[in-house]
Amino acid sequence: xxxxxxxxxxxxxxxxxxxxxxxxxxxxxxxxxxxxxxxxxxxxxxxxxxxxxxxxxxxxxxxxxxxxxxxxxxxxxxxxxxxxxxxxxxxxxxxxxxxxxxxxxxxxxxxxxxxxxxxxxxxxxxxxxxxxxxxxxxxxxxxxxxxxxxx
Amino acid sequence: xxxxxxxxxxxxxxxxxxxxxxxxxxxxxxxxxxxxxxxxxxxxxxxxxxxxxxxxxxxxxxxxxxxxxxxxxxxxxxxxxxxxxxxxxxxxxxxxxxxxxxxxxxxxxxxxxxxxxxxxxxxxxxxxxxxxxxxxxxxxxxxxxxxxxxxxxxxxxxxxxxxxxxxxxxxxxxxxxxxxxxxxxxxxxxxxxxxxxxxxxxxxxxxxxxxxxxxxxxxxxxxxxxxxxxxxxxxxxxxxxxxxxxxxxxxxxxxxxxxxxxxxxxxxxxxxxxxxxxxxxxxxxxxxxxxxxxxxxxxxxxxxxxxxxxxxxxxxxxxxxxxxxxxxxxxxxxxxxxxxxxxxxxxxxxxxxxxxxxxxxxxxxxxxxxxxxxxxxxxxxxxxxxxxxxxxxxxxxxxxxxxxxx
Numbered sequence: 119x120x121x122x123x124x125x126x127x128x129x130x131x132x133x134x135x136x137x138x139x140x141x142x143x144x145x146x147x148x149x150x151x152x153x154x155x156x157x158x159x160x161x162x163x164x165x166x167x168x169x170x171x172x173x174x175x176x177x178x179x180x181x182x183x184x185x186x187x188x189x190x191x192x193x194x195x196x197x198x199x200x201x202x203x204x205x206x207x208x209x210x211x212x213x214x215x216x217x218x219x220x221x222x223x224x225x226x227x228x229x230x231x232x233x234x235x236x237x238x239x240x241x242x243x244x245x246x247x248x249x250x251x252x253x254x255x256x257x258x259x260x261x262x263x264x265x266x267x268x269x
Numbered sequence: 270x271x272x273x274x275x276x277x278x279x280x281x282x283x284x285x286x287x288x289x290x291x292x293x294x295x296x297x298x299x300x301x302x303x304x305x306x307x308x309x310x311x312x313x314x315x316x317x318x319x320x321x322x323x324x325x326x327x328x329x330x331x332x333x334x335x336x337x338x339x340x341x342x343x344x345x346x347x348x349x350x351x352x353x354x355x356x357x358x359x360x361x362x363x364x365x366x367x368x369x370x371x372x373x374x375x376x377x378x379x380x381x382x383x384x385x386x387x388x389x390x391x392x393x394x395x396x397x398x399x400x401x402x403x404x405x406x407x408x409x410x411x412x413x414x415x416x417x418x419x420x421x422x423x424x425x426x427x428x429x430x431x432x433x434x435x436x437x438x439x440x441x442x443x444x445x446x447x448x449x450x451x452x453x454x455x456x457x458x459x460x461x462x463x464x465x466x467x468x469x470x471x472x473x474x475x476x477x478x479x480x481x482x483x484x485x486x487x488x489x490x491x492x493x494x495x496x497x498x499x500x501x502x503x504x505x506x507x508x509x510x511x512x513x514x515x516x517x518x519x520x521x522x523x524x525x526x527x528x529x530x531x532x533x534x535x536x537x538x539x540x541x542x543x544x545x546x547x548x549x550x551x552x553x554x555x556x557x558x559x560x561x562x563x564x565x566x567x568x569x570x571x572x573x574x575x576x577x578x579x580x581x582x583x584x585x586x587x588x589x590x591x592x593x594x595x596x597x598x599x600x601x602x603x604x605x606x607x608x609x610x611x612x613x614x615x616x617x618x619x620x621x622x623x624x625x626x627x628x629x630x631x632x633x634x635x636x637x638x639x640x641x642x643x644x645x646x647x648x649x650x651x652x653x654x655x656x657x658x659x660x661x662x663x664x665x666x667x668x669x670x671x672x673x674x675x
Contacts, residue, residue: 228420
């Protein structure tokens with residue numbers, strides 16, 4: 119079995135709780151240090167006793183007890199630059215198929231058969247609750263089966 | 270309204286600048302990559318528009334699917350955080366996470382339900398593990414016949430040094446009641462459409478308490494990028510990434526098997542050797558995808574690499590054992606009739622990538638076709654033949670590269 123591992127107990131814990139001032143900016147408040155809470159003492163003792171039972175591949179106790187800083191984050195995700203190529207049904211695709219994912223997902227698919235596309239559309243509607251107008255489904259399948267999937 | 274229109278809510282200037290790669294025309298430009306997917310489309314944009322991410326292969330903008338360009342794997346066994354692959358199921362992903370309000374609940378079949386801050390988590394004993402995180406559908410784009418889904422080449426994987434706490438210790442804070450059978454994990458992401466199945470995964474109780482499964486808040490020495498699951502994600506060593514729930518905010522101990530969608534109906538594989546069936550085959554038993562299998566790759570050569578006649582060709586790559594360590598990596602230049610051992614690099618742990626090196630001698634003309642095969646410590650070797658299943662899961666055949674001599 120693996121070596122008996124030393125548990126880092128009672129390590130000083132530093133957490134930075136930051137307020138997200140605005141999207142795209144990260145603002146860190148001054149760090150605050152907390153001792154190990156009293157309610158954890160018995161648990162830590164139990165964990166220490168438990169440690170020796172871990173297998174050889176188990177994660178190892180970290181050797182140093184340095185505090186780790188975590189900072190709140192806020193960002194904006196980029197938006198899609200691709201659109202469905204022109205063709206009969208393009209408008210139906212735009213109105214039905216972009217709530218859950220961007221067009222690139224479809225444009226990167228291999229050229230599936232009409233039956234396979236019908237299966238995919240059915241799965242999106244029935245399994246993933248895609249807000250697709252049932253009357254539009256034939257036009258969607260036709261469009262998918264007809265588009266030249268451009269690189 | 271929809272962000273499929275070329276310019277979305279970021280507006281003209283920021284959007285156009287950030288999305289230069291996306292808007293680029295296809296062609297042999299530096300901001301596109303060709304993935305070698307049989308039947309295409311195989312061109313993808315490279316994008317650096319995502320927060321905390323460097324240049325990534327854009328598989329899907331929303332919800333993000335970002336693949337690691339394969340040359341990154343030649344730079345070392347640990348994948349830099351800003352190049353680590355990204356995969357989300359649902360498009361409602363928080364763009365900000367405030368640690369002042371973030372809580373992770375531990376509830377269900379427990380004695381004392383918990384609502385934990387990251388301060389609480391950081392106070393638990395800290396452990397570290399190197400482990401490969403690989404998408405179940407990594408390499409799906411290489412399946413033949415092709416399958417709908419994320420059209421990954423081989424870069425939906427990465428290796429990191431994870432620091433965090435044992436899941437067992439978190440569960441013990443709540444006190445698991447006798448009779449518990451599974452633990453289910455949910456993150457901050459949500460479906461776009463009401464009633465759609467929220468993304469949740471579960472582990473059997475013994476697995477969840479096995480002293481290996483972790484909740485990680487650090488990755489390669491830094492906090493996790495938001496898109497890789499900040500403030501913490503589940504680490505399930507040796508298992509596919511679908512279980513590595515990101516932004517974990519709810520841990521529910523169950524007293525009955527988890528019959529929710531993502532365990533019962535999705536991510537199922539044929540319960541057959543190599544999860545392999547014939548296209549169109551039906552009637553086989555299925556099971557939830559689980560342990561990873563061995564893989565190995567060339568990282569310093571591609572089909573575009575030219576070698577001199579008779580030259581000594583240094584080869585380099587990475588290997589993974591899957592659910593255990595790497596025992597051996599072997600290379601072959603005669604189609605697998607004979608193999609010669611590669612030299613293994615430093616052992617970073619059973620679940621880590623391991624670098625390998627080998628030297629081959631080029632023939633005097635034609636091509637040098639090299640194969641690489643990993644055998645893990647359970648004596649499971651990569652198969653020569655590709656597997657196939659309807660999910661495009663668990664590809665792990667022996668990799669092959671043909672180098673041009675001349």
